[in-house]
Each structure stands twice: as structure tokens, then as C-alpha cells.
Amino acid sequence: MPAEQNKEEKMLEEYKAKTRGSAKLFEAAKQVSPGGVMAGIKFFEPYPIFMRHAKGAHMKDVDGNDYIDYLMSYGALILGHGNEQVRRAAEQVFEKFGTTVTGTPSEIEVEYGTLLRDLYHPGGLIRFTNSGLEATLLAVRLAKAYTGRSCVAKFEGHYHGAVEHLLVSYNSPMSKMGDPERPEPVSDSKDVRDETLSESLILPFNDWESTESLIVERAEELACVILEPFEEGVIAGTPGFMRNLRKLTTDLGIPLIYDEVKTGFRVRIGGASEFYSIFPDLTCLGKIIGGGLPVGAVVGSQELMEQLGQGAKGRGGVFHSGTFNGNPMTLSVGKATIDELRSGDNFMEICVRTKALKDSISTSLSHHRIPACILGEGGMFNIYITEGQVINYRDVQSSDLRFRRLLDMGLLNGGVYLKPTNRFCLSLAHSDDDIRVTGDKLEAVLDELGPPIPKRT
Ligand code: PMP
Secondary structure, rough: OOOHHHHHHHHHHHHHHHOOHHHHHHHHHHHHHHHHHOOHHHHHOOOOOOOOEEOOOEEOOOOEEEEEOOOOOOOOOOOOOOOHHHHEEEEEHHHHOOOOOOOOHHHHHHHHHHHHHHHHOOEEEEEEEOOOOHHHHHHHHHHHHHHOOOOOEEOOOOOOOOOOOOOEEOOOHHHHHHHHHHHHHHHHEOOOOOHHHHHEEEOOOOOHHHHHHHHHHHHEEEEEEOOOEEEOEEOOOHHHHHHHHHHHHHHHHHOOEEOOOOOOOEEOOOOOHHHOOOOOOOEEEEEHHOOOOOEEEEEEEEHHHHHHOOHHHHHOOOOOOOOOOOHHHHHHHHHHHHHHHOOOOHHHHHHEEEEHHHHHHHHHHHOOOOEEEEEOOOOOOEEEEEOOOOOOOHHHHHOOHHHHHHHHHHHHOOEEOOOOOOEEOOOOOOOHHHHHHHHHHHHHHHHHHHOOOOOOO
């Protein structure tokens, strides 16, 4: 048996021995929900771990194992689990407001809406939704209505939520992606229609020449260009690429949409917009702005956003609604989160700890002669095992994802939680000690995995 396969089996055995309660619950879960999960992303092989409690930077599973948590609910929890200010904000909704929701406007919509609008689009307007996908869906609808066009330009490997119109070429297999300079639109879900594929223009991230010629070629059809300004939340667009994209879309009158669901309040307080000082027409937010409750928002220029205004009731505008939009509980908890994050040096502290962990991982990997790129800004990063550069989706697919999975399985067994191959997201609750312990655990896993240096896949 090849040595790596041997190690993988040993790790799997260890995982199964430690998580018998999760295995049992997963069997029960499969009886009530398809695939045993309520969101596709929650599954990983051989079965996911069921958590019972979380506090600060730690989670405890149903078998009593303790983990340092770097998932932080896919980045949504920037203050950590059960933050005191957040808890108090939730309690005050009951104490002061008396209920969770009224179905009417409430003061917190104006208060929190103003705060987010001023940070992300001063002079613009905001609309809350209940998830990131609802935000991207709304932003694209606004762009389509504004331009009267229907083709959506998006980048290969960029995720914008589980919505039919955007489930194109975010998770394509290498074999179907086609020419790197003219990527094929590839369906990511069985329900994606042929019309959706033909109304999708797929662009290669960080390749300006190809991106420019593809946009120019179909400019007359394009309703918008939407992107994750940091692919996977961590792979930055080069400043030149971002500047050129902004200029070209402005010149051609194509709305530019930043999907900042991952990067908002993580790469900077003002997200990727602040990082690049390059601003889109519409920004989609989610995750952190709900403080751990379901949320999304679109914030952007008056011109695009006011299509949703009172006048939108008839055919003159864009209809958008939702029973829970602007939910007072969500907005109160979200605002408490943002207030705490912006207080004193809190955000900077998260960035400093994140950098300490990145440095420690980088040192360990090079000490073990494992070639890697560690990418990300602010409070989030990811590791790519590769000798090459990582500037877009195809580079990610060419990196050694198998070795990375082994590494993450080893970390899980050692009590460090991340969804295998996913990003590391830190929080205000992570301590210097958590960072040190994580570094020690990584060293132990790397010792166990040992040489040889992984090959590129
Ligand atoms: N856009 C991006 C960039 C995301 O990362 C996500 C979720 N990970 C979404 C949209 C969808 O957000 P939600 O899961 O809240 O629907």
C-alpha cells in the first residue's frame, strides 16, 4: 500500500474512533434530510462532526472533544462564539422591543442601515435581505432592470450563493473548463438551464487581457460584472486588474458588483472596497453583518438602488420583498457586532493574531520543506500546497488538495477545527495561546505526515 494511502487510512481510523457519536447522529440525520445535512457545504468525508456547544474560540462536539474553531461559521462570527455584547443585544430586543419581529419598519433599520451605508457606499442606499445569496440575487436583478440586458459576467471559481443564475463555473472540473483565456460556462447544479449558461460570460480572474477582450466582445449584452474581489475570500485581484476592471465597466456603462459576503468586515472594516480604494456600483454583504443570525444586504448607488423605492410598486420599478427582511433581532445583534468590532483596537488585534498564525504555519511548512502559498488579508487566510503561484481558480485546482485534506484531517484529530481545505477565519476570541497550540498541533501533524514533499496534482 502506498505510504500516503496508509497515512490517510490511519487518520480516518483515528477520526472515526474519536467521533462515534457524530457517526451515529449522521446515520439518524440521513433519515430526515437528504445527504444528512441542511446545507451542502456542511458535509465532508467520511461524515461531519456534530457540535454540541461553542464558546469563545472553542467548540465541543457530541463526543466531548474540544476544538479550536477556525471555521467561525464560515467567517460569520468575527467576535467568536457567545460574545457578551452580542448576547446582551439579543436579550435587549426582548426587554426593550418586546418581540423578535413586527412586520413593520423599526428604528434599528434606519440606525444600522445608515451605519453600513456610510461605511460601504456613502450617499447611497441599502436594502437588507436574509442571506448572502438573496443579496447577490437582488444585486443582479437590479443590474438587469437598470440596463435592460440579461447576460451576467462572472469569474471562474467565484461563488455567489446557491441560486440557479449564479451556479455557473464556480466549481468546474478541470476537464470541462476549456481554454484558460476563454473559460467555458459550466453548470454547477443539475437545475441550471441552458439559457443560463448562454447568458453567462465566464472570465479568468487576474488575466486582464483576456478579461478585457471578453467583456468588450459582449458589452452590448452585459447586465453586470459580478466578482468576489478576493477569490475564495483570500486570493486578491491585483491592483492593476481591479483598476482596469473598474475603468472598463464605467466606460461601457456596465454595473460592477462586488460580492463582499466573505470579505466585508474581514479583510478591512470597509471590506475589499477599502483595501483597494476602488469602489463598485453595488456591494453585497452577508455573514458578519448579522452577528451570527441569517442576513444579507445590498448597498449601492442611488441610481441603481432607487429602482426598489415606493415607485417600484407598479411596473416602473423592481419589486423586492421578504417577511423577515430587516429583522430587528438580526439587525440588533449585527449592529452590536459591528460596534464591538470597531471599538478600540479590536479589529487590529484580530489582524495581528491572524498574521501570527500565518507566520507560524509558514515557518512550519518551510521547515518541513512543503511548498505553499498562504494568502489572505485581515482576519482570514488559506493555505495552498503548491510550488507555483495562486492567482485564480485553475491554480487552486492545480495545487495539492489531497495533501491539504490530509493535513486538515490531522488537525481535526488533534482538536483544530476547519472544514477540510476551507479558509482559516479568526475572531476576537482567539488568544495568543490558541495560536501557539494550533502551531504545535500543526507541527505534530506535519511530523506524522512526514516527507516526501507532496507532488503537484
Ligand atoms: N457570496 C459569497 C462570496 C459567499 O461566500 C457566500 C456564502 N459563503 C454567499 C454569497 C452566499 O451567502 P449565504 O450562504 O448567506 O446565502
